[in-house]
Amino acid sequence: MLVLTLIESGEVLRDAAAGEQQSIGRGALGLYDPWRMCDYHWSPNAREVFLALPRQEVLTALGHEPGAMLLVPPRSVLAPILSTQLSQMALLLQSPTTLAASEYATLLEQTRSMAMLMLHNLGKQFLSKPADTTANLHQGRYQAAIRLMERNIHRHELDATAIATGIGCSRTRLYAAFAQQNTSVMQTLREIRLQRTKSLIEQTPQLHLGALSWRCGFTDQSSFSKLFKARFHVCPSEWHKHVWSRTNLSPSPL
Incomplete structure (x- = not known):
């Protein structure tokens, strides 16, 4: 909707x-x-x-x-x-x-x-307006960057420079493409990583939290936990227990 x-x-x-x-x-x-x-x-x-x-x-x-x-x-x-x-x-x-x-x-x-x-x-x-070529280019770069992020969230070194190189544009044009979407490159990458970790928590009852956060591009488990709680208003371990208690499974400690 x-x-x-x-x-x-x-x-x-x-x-x-x-x-x-x-x-x-x-x-x-x-x-x-x-x-x-x-x-x-x-x-x-x-x-x-x-x-x-x-x-x-x-x-x-x-x-x-x-x-x-x-x-x-x-x-x-x-x-x-x-x-x-x-x-x-x-x-x-x-x-x-x-x-x-x-x-x-x-x-x-x-x-x-x-x-x-x-x-x-x-x-x-x-x-009825003339086509906005610049806007179309921004949209194309934005979509290409999103796909690259989703495929490479495990890469800890992934940053704006690497993303711009990966989709074949300058950092300035990359920033402009994300500004048109009212967001930033690193904010979007962080959101994709957090959403992926949340999904893995919901799918994998025995996955170790350190391995999970590392797999999704977070190098520090403590920082990851703080970001997760700030975004979803619950700690990763608490969300894990909440999800798996509804399945009548006993979640392993994270």
Whole structure:
């Protein structure tokens, strides 16, 4: 799924590039991809309305990948109408007895259809623009770098220089490709490594933690454990016990 949101109050800060944050305030519409890495920080009074949309339908309507987040441009004449509809739906849902369940379902479907119509309109505007060759090159380098990282996470010496050499570009162009995705090279590599170790913990009940972290490119087990806990809010050993206790297996000590 992709998630369409309307910020009704407060603000959200998101990482726009290395060392930068973008403030998104009241009335902003955004399209989020939950699978893309990004840090979000909500103000204490922030309130949003969410609408989940089928990924393939969104991609078909837009005609291209939405990126980490697509802020709906002001030129979309349907954006204010959709914002009003989302706000009204949120108010109605706070009083669940106001309408029958079938009536809520009808309104929700109408809201979804309006969202898809707006995205289709934005897609047509995108296609009417001249092709952005630089953006296409950045996207290609980004995807090539991701594939190289996934194949070589066991290499402890893997860094931006090695990745740039591996995909045949300069470090400057590599950094630019990742900045376009609102992330950095080493942040992405760390995330891939952490996700791989988490997956191995879930699959291998008797794997030694030191061997596991080394296998995924971490040279220091203590640093790995701290990174794992910071990312998943649980220690590797605790996650291991949690996963394997659900299978009625007795996990070996890590």
